[in-house]
Amino acid sequence: MREIGDGNVLLDVEGHRADVVLNRPEKRNAMNQALLRDLRQALEEVDATDGVRVMTLSGKGSVFCAGMDLEMMRERGEEDAEGLDVGLNDVTHYIEDMDVVSVASIKRGAIAGAFELVLPVDFRLISRDAKYGVIEVTLGIFPSGGATQRLPRLVGLSKAKEIVLSGEFVDPEEAREIGLVHEVVDDPEAIDERAREYADDLAENAPLGMAAARGLLNSALDVPLDEGLAHESAMGERLTETDDYTEGFTARIEGREPEFEGR
Incomplete structure (x- = not known):
């Protein structure tokens, strides 16, 4: 240290x-x-x-x-x-x-x-x-x-x-x-x-997914429900374009632990 x-x-x-x-x-x-x-x-x-x-x-x-x-x-x-x-x-x-x-x-x-x-x-x-x-x-x-x-x-x-x-x-x-x-x-x-x-x-979890979820959870009580759900949907779509999204589902199909890289 x-x-x-x-x-x-x-x-x-x-x-x-x-x-x-x-x-x-x-x-x-x-x-x-x-x-x-x-x-x-x-x-x-x-x-x-x-x-x-x-x-x-x-x-x-x-x-x-x-x-x-x-x-x-x-x-x-x-x-x-x-x-x-x-x-x-x-x-x-x-x-x-x-x-x-x-x-x-x-x-x-x-x-x-x-x-x-x-x-x-x-x-x-x-x-x-x-x-x-x-x-x-x-x-x-x-x-x-x-x-x-x-x-x-x-x-x-x-x-x-x-x-x-x-x-x-x-x-x-x-x-x-x-x-x-x-x-x-x-x-x-x-x-x-x-x-x-x-x-x-x-x-061990996907860092982009955790960061996105953490941010939306922290703001959940400060925005109207409809607005929060819209942000959630948009973030979900954005994450489908990441390598971690592909790795997560590929690893599950292949029966192995995923190796997320945060991109």
Whole structure:
């Protein structure tokens, strides 16, 4: 793995998978300005790297991410500063708009801003012992990194209100039952490897098809049904002209695994 920017994020590419790792273990990977800047740079590199189809997002050390750096947040309040050079919303919007599919490894904790960081990630895996929730209302603020907007789209308005306004942690098993996470992993020491396996399985699918489907799914609740169906039909027609379309059906007829090349 190599360091990105000031070293607050690590990046490694193996085959069709990129692994992005938050690298402030001594601070439980709490997000400060430097980490957010390095994370944005890492995401840009992943998105620009040919052949990468999936990305994992994890944290070095014992915890995925403890949220925003409390010292930085206190200083912002005292100075009444306007925003950050690179803010959490800059990062989450970028994750949402990337062409690659993403998998988050939520080891032992994703609190407040960290909870919001993984909301736009496509697949979320969580360890059974994780502290997981938005606690901003207990800190004198409110969640402004996407929880009030993305969370209702994932779990419904009523459940989102319960999670946000209570400020309580969500039990990992309940999170799976309501569709907030996709898998609960018993052993926290095994979750990062499980996330990589999960990502590798996804990488075997046709990358153009995944990218197209991901984009349309992300916009599905923001456009009228007829408009969304028209976009879906047009994209389907476009993909029939690709080599991957031919390879997929040829492989099925020949009884072998397809070898997609993303063209």
